[in-house]
Amino acid sequence: MPAQRVETSIATVCLSGTLPEKIDAAAAAGFDAVEIFEPDLLGCPSSPAEIARRVAGAGLRTSLYQPFRDPDHTDPARLPVIRERLRRKAALTRELGTDLVLVCSSVHPHAVREDDRLAEQLHALGAVAAEQGVRLAYEALAWGTHVKDYRHSLRVARRAAHPNVGVCLDSFHVLSRGDDPGGLGWARAEELLFLQLADAPRLSMDVLPWSRHHRLFPGQGGFDLVGFVDAVLAAGYTGPLSLEVFNDVFRQSDPRATALDAMRSLRHLAEGVDRSTGEAGTAVALPTPPRPLHWAFAEIGGAPGAAADGARRTLEQLGFYQEGQHQSGPITLWRSGSVRVVVNARGTGGARLTSLGLRVPEPGAAAARARGLLAPVVTRSVGPGEVDIPSVTAPDGTWLQFCDLENSWLQDFFPLCAADAEVAAERPAALVFGGVDHIALPQGFGGFDRAALFLSAVLDLQPTAVVDIAGPDGLVRSRALLPPVADEGGGVRLVLNVAPSNALLRGRTGGGGHLALVSSDAVAAAAEFRSRGGRVLDVPGNYYDDLEARGVLDPGTLARLRENSVLYDVDEHGELLHFFTANLGPDLFLEVVQRIGGYRGFGAGNAAVRLLAQTAAAEVAGTAPGAGGPA
Numbered sequence: 096m097p098a099q100r101v102e103t104s105i106a107t108v109c110l111s112g113t114l115p116e117k118i119d120a121a122a123a124a125g126f127d128a129v130e131i132f133e134p135d136l137l138g139c140p141s142s143p144a145e146i147a148r149r150v151a152g153a154g155l156r157t158s159l160y161q162p163f164r165d166p167d168h169t170d171p172a173r174l175p176v177i178r179e180r181l182r183r184k185a186a187l188t189r190e191l192g193t194d195l196v197l198v199c200s201s202v203h204p205h206a207v208r209e210d211d212r213l214a215e216q217l218h219a220l221g222a223v224a225a226e227q228g229v230r231l232a233y234e235a236l237a238w239g240t241h242v243k244d245y246r247h248s249l250r251v252a253r254r255a256a257h258p259n260v261g262v263c264l265d266s267f268h269v270l271s272r273g274d275d276p277g278g279l280g281w282a283r284a285e286e287l288l289f290l291q292l293a294d295a296p297r298l299s300m301d302v303l304p305w306s307r308h309h310r311l312f313p314g315q316g317g318f319d320l321v322g323f324v325d326a327v328l329a330a331g332y333t334g335p336l337s338l339e340v341f342n343d344v345f346r347q348s349d350p351r352a353t354a355l356d357a358m359r360s361l362r363h364l365a366e367g368v369d370r371s372t373g374e375a376g377t378a379v380a381l382p383t384p385p386r387p388l389h390w391a392f393a394e395i396g397g398a399p400g401a402a403a404d405g406a407r408r409t410l411e412q413l414g415f416y417q418e419g420q421h422q423s424g425p426i427t428l429w430r431s432g433s434v435r436v437v438v439n440a441r442g443t444g445g446a447r448l449t450s451l452g453l454r455v456p457e458p459g460a461a462a463a464r465a466r467g468l469l470a471p472v473v474t475r476s477v478g479p480g481e482v483d484i485p486s487v488t489a490p491d492g493t494w495l496q497f498c499d500l501e502n503s504w505l506q507d508f509f510p511l512c513a514a515d516a517e518v519a520a521e522r523p524a525a526l527v528f529g530g531v532d533h534i535a536l537p538q539g540f541g542g543f544d545r546a547a548l549f550l551s552a553v554l555d556l557q558p559t560a561v562v563d564i565a566g567p568d569g570l571v572r573s574r575a576l577l578p579p580v581a582d583e584g585g586g587v588r589l590v591l592n593v594a595p596s597n598a599l600l601r602g603r604t605g606g607g608g609h610l611a612l613v614s615s616d617a618v619a620a621a622a623e624f625r626s627r628g629g630r631v632l633d634v635p636g637n638y639y640d641d642l643e644a645r646g647v648l649d650p651g652t653l654a655r656l657r658e659n660s661v662l663y664d665v666d667e668h669g670e671l672l673h674f675f676t677a678n679l680g681p682d683l684f685l686e687v688v689q690r691i692g693g694y695r696g697f698g699a700g701n702a703a704v705r706l707l708a709q710t711a712a713a714e715v716a717g718t719a720p721g722a723g724g725p726a
């Protein structure tokens with residue numbers, strides 16, 4: 096990023112609601128400018144001048160008016176009509192307080208094919224624009240009839256040879272076509288009039304519906320937005336970074352929350368660009384990501400009475416011992432080696448993961464970074480003698496608590512046990528866990544992409560591709576957030592699961608919140624856990640018959656897996672053995688994971704079997720997992 100502050104902008108099409116609601120949401124999230132999307136204006140009772148006043152009153156400016164469609168035509172008789180249409184839209188653009196009109200490449204069958212002729216028509220439009228005091232930013236829509244790629248739009252705009260004609264670059268149209276921004280080396284800075292940014296999941300589908308329904312904010316999808324913005328800035332672009340995201344879920348979400356996501360995404364993107372260029376000077380200087388990053392604890396809350404008893408019993412059966420008792424309430428601390436679990440017998444809603452403790456070198460800086468990424472800060476009363484842990488709330492309500500390397504947070508607990516070493520000596524070898532493999536957080540419908548962005552930005556994790564799992568109540572979407580490659584093996588891996596809304600209707604959440612422990616022998620761990628009275632999730636015999644049919648395991652191993660309800664998965668890097676405990680709450684269980692030879696996944700191949708087995712278990716118990724209330 097260049098040293099000057101880069102302006103931020105958002106297209107009104109990103110947000111739900113009326114135009115005034117969109118303007119206010121953009122302003123509240125701290126944007127500098129808005130692109131006014133034509134349909135928002137057409138349905139607004141205010142005049143363009145009144146809208147301009149509203150924009151200015153909110154502390155914003157209008158960065159662009161869009162879109163002006165189908166600027167060229169093979170039938171010369173149509174050209175005067177197009178020019179008159181532009182004259183009016185240009186005048187309107189001035190009333191809106193900007194001088195930039197986005198012109199999309201034509202999508203109709205009578206679009207001009209020859210570059211020379213097209214350039215001539217754009218030149219004539221440039222003259223109309225100049226009369227009105229506006230400039231035209233010509234954008235290649237990926238589904239344009241002839242002009243589909245930005246190199247082509249640059250060529251035509253240059254050939255138009257009019258000072259009021261340049262291009263608009265849109266990352267979606269470039270990257271969805273598998274193109275790269277390499278052609279920008281050929282562009283002149285003054286030709287780059289506007290930059291629109293959108294990410295998207297990598298899908299193989301027609302580019303038009305992909306664009307209109309599935310765009311995401313930068314960092315939420317699979318495109319390299321950092322590389323794209325790098326290249327555009329290197330080509331000399333100095334205008335705003337403007338988000339233009341068409342997304343079905345965002346269209347029905349609270350515009351204020353979406354606008355905050357949008358700003359968070361831009362700040363995280365700017366940070367990535369700074370890091371890649373080695374230059375500082377983005378809009379907001381964020382403290383560097385918290386590294387090294389490790390788990391301090393996971394807290395199971397919302398579990399009064401029997402639910403808390405059940406959680407504690409399961410932990411004990413897994414070889415955990417009680418290390419401490421909280422000074423100020425029914426909160427117990429459980430430990431096994433480096434893994435600590437807090438069971439908080441307050442709250443309602445059923446046992447779930449309510450708080451994640453993260454061990455970082457500088458908790459204050461980690462929290463400041465989260466605030467810089469617009470994370471809501473947790474304000475709570477700190478009792479006398481209690482340690483204040485800087486904490487923020489993730490979009491799903493889970494607290495992220497930043498703990499120091501000395502584990503000062505332990506001071507809040509009366510110690511109940513002498514030394515870990517003494518207790519550990521008595522623990523069966525099969526129940527010695529190497530740490531936390533991952534933690535999975537269930538997400539509500541609509542909160543999935545927001546949570547992925549929030550957690551990956553605040554903790555600097557990389558979201559991986561979305562996996563869809565066919566569960567009994569519909570598709571469960573799942574996505575892992577992993578440490579950057581540079582610190583692979585680093586401690587913190589998260590999985591986000593979103594259950595079908597249908598599951599909630601049936602009283603089942605199915606989001607699969609869990610804490611997974613690292614084992615060096617999952618079969619022995621399952622056997623030991625069961626011998627101590629632990630309840631493993633039963634896996635149907637059909638599953639093992641299928642494993643047998645696949646011929647991937649020797650008969651002895653297969654028999655031991657079957658005996659202990661341990662599941663098996665394989666990827667190109669290695670193998671996985673894992674089992675699940677019976678549910679501790681509507682949407683909470685524990686998992687024990689043994690990775691063999693560098694297996695990288697999370698057992699997605701077994702998730703459908705798990706979901707069905709959990710449903711069956713809940714039916715046997717006579718209670719759907721959701722019986723305790725919403726998770």
Ligand SMILES: O=C(O)c1ccc(O)c(O)c1
Binds near residue numbers: 199291306
């Ligand atoms: O989907 C569209 O029509 C459309 C309109 C304007 C844009 O800037 C764009 O990228 C797409």
Ligand SMILES: [Mg+2]
Binds near residue numbers: 234265291339
């Ligand atoms: Mg666009």
